[in-house]
Amino acid sequence: MEPRHRIGRWGWRGALALGAALLLNAPVEAQRRFTTAHRCSASQQARGCLVVLGSGVPVPDPSRMGPAYAVVYGDRTFLFDAGAGVMRRAAEAGLAIDGFTHVFLTHLHTDHTLGLPDVIFTSWVMGRRRAMALTGPPGTARLVEHVQVAWSEDIRVRTDGLERGQPGGERVVVHETDGGVVYDSAGVRIRAVRVPHGEWKTAFGYVIELPERRIVLSGDTRASAELEAAARHADVLVHETYPLVRLKPEDRPGGDAWPAYMRSVHTSDEEVGALAERSRVRLVVLSHVVWMGGTDAELEAGVRRGGYRGPIRVARDLEVY
Numbered sequence: 403m404e405p406r407h408r409i410g411r412w413g414w415r416g417a418l419a420l421g422a423a424l425l426l427n428a429p430v431e432a433q434r435r436f437t438t439a440h441r442c443s444a445s446q447q448a449r450g451c452l453v454v455l456g457s458g459v460p461v462p463d464p465s466r467m468g469p470a471y472a473v474v475y476g477d478r479t480f481l482f483d484a485g486a487g488v489m490r491r492a493a494e495a496g497l498a499i500d501g502f503t504h505v506f507l508t509h510l511h512t513d514h515t516l517g518l519p520d521v522i523f524t525s526w527v528m529g530r531r532r533a534m535a536l537t538g539p540p541g542t543a544r545l546v547e548h549v550q551v552a553w554s555e556d557i558r559v560r561t562d563g564l565e566r567g568q569p570g571g572e573r574v575v576v577h578e579t580d581g582g583v584v585y586d587s588a589g590v591r592i593r594a595v596r597v598p599h600g601e602w603k604t605a606f607g608y609v610i611e612l613p614e615r616r617i618v619l620s621g622d623t624r625a626s627a628e629l630e631a632a633a634r635h636a637d638v639l640v641h642e643t644y645p646l647v648r649l650k651p652e653d654r655p656g657g658d659a660w661p662a663y664m665r666s667v668h669t670s671d672e673e674v675g676a677l678a679e680r681s682r683v684r685l686v687v688l689s690h691v692v693w694m695g696g697t698d699a700e701l702e703a704g705v706r707r708g709g710y711r712g713p714i715r716v717a718r719d720l721e722v723y
């Protein structure tokens with residue numbers, strides 16, 4: 403047998419390619435787990451731990467990534483929304499970057515979904531082999547299909563080329579829902595609550611019920627009676643908001659409609675204060691704030707004017723609740 407046959411069907415060129423692929427894959431392997439300590443302590447993970455991955459809005463503030471929250475319970479990590487920068491923050495928080503247990507979207511506004519291709523493809527490149535579970539409103543499947551088509555050449559190159567990407571690891575199993583229980587397994591029950599958000603036909607807040615904690619995420623919404631009912635006695639209510647004292651017409655074409663827009667699409671600090679007090683929420687975390695030049699102190703004063711007497715926090719990225 404000629405020497406070139408001893409290395410099997412690959413041939414010399416194939417053997418060199420395989421060697422190069424192994425070398426190229428080595429740093430990927432090393433990066434799969436970052437040494438960053440997990441933001442949640444072991445006892446927090448055991449009870450259920452909320453990590454703010456992105457507290458921002460569409461404004462590209464470098465200190466605030468687009469909206470994204472992780473809830474860690476034991477060895478499971480659930481992601482809610484996928485704003486820009488989500489995977490960098492997930493790595494910074496010490497979360498596993500090769501796949502979340504389940505991903506949920508509140509609605510399909512770009513600020514909540516710009517990081518979805520990042521979640522899908524980065525987790526794959528970092529080692530995910532199983533299809534990613536994703537739950538969202540109607541339209542989520544179409545969004546994912548188009549993302550997969552948009553990056554189809556990348557998928558082909560990574561799978562067929564020297565990177566030797568795991569075929570199929572980029573897949574997503576989409577569950578579209580109109581609301582209700584969307585996850586119920588081994589002590590974790592997650593409910594999508596329909597909320598009113600401008601022209602969107604379907605938008606959700608999420609209620610995460612754990613044996614020892616209830617965490618409620620408002621998503622984007624104007625003051626919602628359904629969400630208020632769902633937040634009753636919640637341990638943590640993360641609510642979007644804006645400082646009412648700053649709301650005025652804006653100096654731009656169409657800017658006179660700004661106050662009416664904000665009132666119909668989002669929830670003021672005073673409205674958050676009123677509904678949180680009625681719901682007897684144990685902790686209010688203000689996030690996804692349309693600041694309009696406002697301050698933490700103004701927001702907190704607004705929530706107090708609304709009537710809430712419990713503790714208030716203004717979220718920063720990578721905080722844990």
Ligand SMILES: [Zn+2]
Pocket residue numbers: 509511599622
């Ligand atoms: Zn929105």
Ligand SMILES: [Zn+2]
Pocket residue numbers: 459469511513514622690
């Ligand atoms: Zn938003």
